[in-house]
Amino acid sequence: MLRVRLLVFNAALGVLDYRVPEGVQVELGAIVIAPLGPRQILGIAWEPERLEAQDVPESKLRPILEVLPVPPLKAELRRLIEWTADYYCAPLSAVARMALGSMAALRGGGTTTEYRLTGVEPKRLTPQRAAAMDALHGEQASIRELAELASVSEGVLRGMVGAGLLEAITVDLDKPYPPANPQHNAPTLSEDQRKAADRFVDAVKANQFTPFLLDGVTGSGKTETYFEAVAAAIEDGKQVLVLLPEIALTENFLRRFEERFGVAPIQWHSSLKASERRRAWRAIVKGAANGGAQVIVGARSALFLPYAHLGLIIVDEAHEVSFKQDEGVRYNARDVAVIRARYEKAPIILASATPALESMQLAEAGIYTKIELPARFGGAQLPDIQILDLRKDVPDKGRWIAKPLVAQMQARLERGEQSLLFLNRRGYAPLTLCRNCGHRFQCSHCTAWLVEHRFSQRLACHHCGHEEPVPDACPECSAKDCLVACGPGVERIADEVAEIFPEARVALITSDTMNSPEAIAEFVAKAENKAIDVIVGTQLVTKGYHFPDLTLVGVIDADLGLEGGDLRAAERTYQQVAQVAGRAGRGEKPGEVLIQTRHPEAPVIAALAAGDRDAFYDAETEARRDAGAPPFGRWAAIIVSSEDMAEARDAARAIGGTAPDLPDMLVLGPAPAPLSLLRGRHRFRLLINARRSAQLQKIVRAWLGPLDFPKGVRVHVDVDPYSFV
Numbered sequence: 192m193l194r195v196r197l198l199v200f201n202a203a204l205g206v207l208d209y210r211v212p213e214g215v216q217v218e219l220g221a222i223v224i225a226p227l228g229p230r231q232i233l234g235i236a237w238e239p240e241r242l243e244a245q246d247v248p249e250s251k252l253r254p255i256l257e258v259l260p261v262p263p264l265k266a267e268l269r270r271l272i273e274w275t276a277d278y279y280c281a282p283l284s285a286v287a288r289m290a291l292g293s294m295a296a297l298r299g300g301g302t303t304t305e306y307r308l309t310g311v312e313p314k315r316l317t318p319q320r321a322a323a324m325d326a327l328h329g330e331q332a333s334i335r336e337l338a339e340l341a342s343v344s345e346g347v348l349r350g351m352v353g354a355g356l357l358e359a360i361t362v363d364l365d366k367p368y369p370p371a372n373p374q375h376n377a378p379t380l381s382e383d384q385r386k387a388a389d390r391f392v393d394a395v396k397a398n399q400f401t402p403f404l405l406d407g408v409t410g411s412g413k414t415e416t417y418f419e420a421v422a423a424a425i426e427d428g429k430q431v432l433v434l435l436p437e438i439a440l441t442e443n444f445l446r447r448f449e450e451r452f453g454v455a456p457i458q459w460h461s462s463l464k465a466s467e468r469r470r471a472w473r474a475i476v477k478g479a480a481n482g483g484a485q486v487i488v489g490a491r492s493a494l495f496l497p498y499a500h501l502g503l504i505i506v507d508e509a510h511e512v513s514f515k516q517d518e519g520v521r522y523n524a525r526d527v528a529v530i531r532a533r534y535e536k537a538p539i540i541l542a543s544a545t546p547a548l549e550s551m552q553l554a555e556a557g558i559y560t561k562i563e564l565p566a567r568f569g570g571a572q573l574p575d576i577q578i579l580d581l582r583k584d585v586p587d588k589g590r591w592i593a594k595p596l597v598a599q600m601q602a603r604l605e606r607g608e609q610s611l612l613f614l615n616r617r618g619y620a621p622l623t624l625c626r627n628c629g630h631r632f633q634c635s636h637c638t639a640w641l642v643e644h645r646f647s648q649r650l651a652c653h654h655c656g657h658e659e660p661v662p663d664a665c666p667e668c669s670a671k672d673c674l675v676a677c678g679p680g681v682e683r684i685a686d687e688v689a690e691i692f693p694e695a696r697v698a699l700i701t702s703d704t705m706n707s708p709e710a711i712a713e714f715v716a717k718a719e720n721k722a723i724d725v726i727v728g729t730q731l732v733t734k735g736y737h738f739p740d741l742t743l744v745g746v747i748d749a750d751l752g753l754e755g756g757d758l759r760a761a762e763r764t765y766q767q768v769a770q771v772a773g774r775a776g777r778g779e780k781p782g783e784v785l786i787q788t789r790h791p792e793a794p795v796i797a798a799l800a801a802g803d804r805d806a807f808y809d810a811e812t813e814a815r816r817d818a819g820a821p822p823f824g825r826w827a828a829i830i831v832s833s834e835d836m837a838e839a840r841d842a843a844r845a846i847g848g849t850a851p852d853l854p855d856m857l858v859l860g861p862a863p864a865p866l867s868l869l870r871g872r873h874r875f876r877l878l879i880n881a882r883r884s885a886q887l888q889k890i891v892r893a894w895l896g897p898l899d900f901p902k903g904v905r906v907h908v909d910v911d912p913y914s915f916v
């Protein structure tokens with residue numbers, strides 16, 4: 192090949208042709224460095240017939256500079272990148288970037304240097320060095336990472352190296368990973384589990400794309416069951432990817448994996464250290480043999496990595512909305528995982544106790560094979576669910592836990608059992624206002640109230656992360672001691688529990704408190720050792736955990752998720768409540784669930800109370816069918832934003848004004864987005880509702896492609912959106 196077509200990592204440039212110098216081999220998928228003006232850019236060699244580029248004559252082509260010493264991206268992955276870019280109307284280069292993960296890893300393996308405390312403790316220390324000594328206990332990382340961890344400058348740390356307080360450690364980036372042992376600690380499966388596992392194992396052995404929906408009630412042992420498929424893949428020398436919706440769940444998973452297979456799996460997520468990232472990426476590219484990566488557990492970003500030989504994908508808690516990415520490339524990792532499995536000719540298992548309606552529909556249509564685990568493992572019973580009508584059982588003023596729930600908690604405390612209270616709202620109170628003048632605290636960058644966090648004594652915006660201290664006086668009327676907290680967040684519920692049961696040991700579980708693997712591990716250990724009586728938490732505690740002595744679950748406000756008119760509000764409420772209810776009574780003692788609501792008659796609440804899952808899915812399916820909503824019709828959103836309100840509005844109007852008039856597609860808007868100001872940008876939305884048959888992406892591209900906008904305007908397309916704000 193004399194000429195090579197490169198997909199380059201720059202959305203504006205897209206695709207460029209280069210010359211291949213004599214004697215150099217460039218395979219398709221090779222990762223290459225090429226000149227661009229005075230700079231160097233990274234590119235991937237691509238099939239020229241699949242990408243359009245400007246027709247530059249041979250004589251004008253510049254030669255590539257270097258082919259990087261890593262295996263080329265396989266055709267399967269190149270097709271996946273194309274599919275994702277096409278389906279989600281995203282730039283190819285933005286999708287391809289997710290496959291590379293670590294730029295440093297591309298440069299080869301070898302070693303890198305990290306630093307750790309030497310243990311020398313001098314008598315006198317500057318305050319900065321003392322702070323660093325405290326913060327860096329047990330840590331080992333690059334100077335830059337340590338500086339971030341300790342909130343000191345890199346200069347301070349270099350000084351500490353000079354003073355013998357920190358020492359350099361050489362880290363081998365190609366150090367082999369210890370192999371997992373598929374037979375290490377294999378459980379005896381129940382008959383249902385065995386049957387399910389056999390199906391998975393057969394599919395792994397057959398090297399065939401087979402999508403499974405593992406629909407098993409909470410506590411049925413879905414993990415143990417799909418571990419059999421993992422074992423089969425390991426035996427066959429194939430790689431396995433396990434996707435989890437949140438990093439918070441990884442801790443639990445790592446432990447169970449290690450118990451079962453003798454070693455921990457390889458992790459991939461955004462909080463890895465640079466050296467861990469490089470080592471993991473290189474092992475992933477290498478394959479399962481010889482100390483390479485056998486099993487990778489990760490968040491959605493692990494999906495696009497260049498696995499040498501992927502033989503199985505598992506998406507656990509597959510119903511979770513956090514598989515949908517709402518920034519950058521707006522893709523749904525659950526759906527793209529199925530496409531990846533198809534290209535790789537591998538089975539995929541979507542595991543959930545509350546599958547998404549879309550997944551149920553695909554199973555119904557025979558596209559997914561549904562495997563059911565209808566009973567809990569070991570004879571445990573599903574919990575008894577009761578409704579607590581807040582209109583009849585009104586909590587005392589300033590309280591949120593109704594008396595019958597208090598009584599049940601009391602009984603648990605007396606019996607030495609655990610309770611869990613669930614409220615999906617971080618912070619102390621969702622709204623703070625001035626008693627004197629009525630001033631409401633609002634984020635200056637977003638259309639959102641500031642949420643009081645007593646834990647950190649700040650007012651925080653949950654959309655942009657803006658924080659400010661709680662002021663002594665009202666900024667509007669200057670009155671002192673006049674701020675009132677309105678409504679509850681989990682911190683307030685934890686306070687209430689502490690007031691009612693002063694002796695109870697309460698654990699508050701939110702993303703504010705569970706922000707490190709250590710914090711999560713500590714919580715799990717405490718809960719298992721019964722050093723916690725009452726857990727108060729957000730959706731973080733609704734799934735994955737297994738505490739045998741937890742016998743009571745209280746849902747503080749089941750109506751919360753139903754507000755706001757979200758398309759999936761009912762489904763999400765159903766899933767959250769069913770999942771959190773599923774934490775109760777997983778051991779020998781039976782579990783009980785109390786759901787506080789003001790709308791006991793709402794179909795989703797009634798279905799939960801009756802334990803009638805089918806009724807819920809049937810009703811929801813009909814409602815979606817009537818509305819032309821997914822999976823029966825399709826949605827896409829166009830979000831237009833700018834720091835200048837008029838500019839954003841005019842751009843949105845220009846888009847609305849050129850909307851195609853088609854029989855199978857309806858365009859709504861533009862209208863100001865519910866979050867009309869976000870991070871200082873004014874936002875307008877158009878919503879497209881299309882029949883399944885419509886060529887949605889093609890139409891949207893043809894529609895938006897010719898339009899030109901001022902520089903400050905950003906236009907995003909969100910295909911199959913989950914967020915409607």
Ligand SMILES: Nc1ncnc2c1ncn2[C@@H]1O[C@H](COP(=O)(O)OP(=O)(O)OP(=O)(O)O)[C@@H](O)[C@H]1O
Binds near residue numbers: 412414544737
């Ligand atoms: N065959 C088995 N042998 C021994 N223990 C098992 C077996 N199957 C399941 N268990 C145990 O039962 C408990 C529940 O299993 P697991 O957590 O996998 O359920 P799950 O279906 O993933 O539940 P959820 O959806 O609620 O998270 C775990 O403690 C697990 O170790």
Ligand SMILES: [Zn+2]
Binds near residue numbers: 634636652
């Ligand atoms: Zn904000």
